[in-house]
Amino acid sequence: MKPYVILNAAMTLDGKIVTAKNSSNISGEEDLKRVHELRKNVDAIMVGIGTVLADDPRLTVHKVDANPEDNPVRVVVDSKCRTPIAARITNKDAKTIIAAANEFKYDFLVSDRCNVFKQRGVEFFFSGDTRVDLTALMDYLASQGIETLMLEGGATLNFAMIKEGLIDEIRICIAPKVVGGVNAKTLFDGEGFDTMDEGVNLELTDSFSLGKDLILTYKVLK
């Protein structure tokens, strides 16, 4: 059992989702509104710990009209429980689940940091030995009533999710900009596939201009 997973991201024409110096204002205003409408319409939103550490995102609906109950459940894939106490995703604006790996479970559960998170109502899910088992996580989220999940990056988690066959749909904003840089993260990093034959095939289902940006929607072929 798993939620329907939509990967949403913004990239430059050269496929970069952030520069090597961590500059990432890519989407135009219209696209950010589209993203927040999507946030409003899903049950959960998930990011990797790399994104939390780089951006300190809120992962709430705050760029379009919304009520507090419109906020999706926030999920952080954080094997080693590195989420900082000050991270905005641990505030009370929405429910938050930190998904971590079993190796770090016992040290974390007795830590002061864990107590602070618990007082804020943050929940934990442990799976995998040293790295979160993403399939087990999807199964758990589905068991919690999460039917739709928006994956909002970053580069490492995106690749792990698509490699595991867990992404159903991809919505990409392509900004009319080029930044280059061998160290700038792309839409899918990770270890990559060795051959084109192993690559994941997609079917383009929609494309339209939005302000200066281009939006492409793909179905992931399984």
Ligand SMILES: NC(=O)c1ccc[n+]([C@@H]2O[C@H](COP(=O)([O-])OP(=O)(O)OC[C@H]3O[C@@H](n4cnc5c(N)ncnc54)[C@H](O)[C@@H]3O)[C@@H](O)[C@H]2O)c1
């Ligand atoms: N432009 C966009 O749409 C967009 C969206 C989100 C993030 N970003 C950018 O992406 C960057 C972060 O990307 P990133 O690749 O460094 O980090 P990430 O957010 O992809 O998090 C990766 C981390 O998740 C953890 N993890 C736990 N279990 C895992 C598993 N099974 N598979 C893979 N990872 C697992 C690991 O610690 C790993 O290092 C930030 O700079 C952020 O600004 C851009």
Ligand SMILES: Nc1nc(=O)c(N)c(NC[C@H](O)[C@H](O)[C@H](O)COP(=O)(O)O)[nH]1
């Ligand atoms: N769609 C999109 N366009 C961008 O230009 C960009 N940089 C992101 N990046 C997504 C990433 O997850 C950010 O961390 C959150 O968008 C932070 O913002 P919030 O406080 O959660 O609204 N996403």
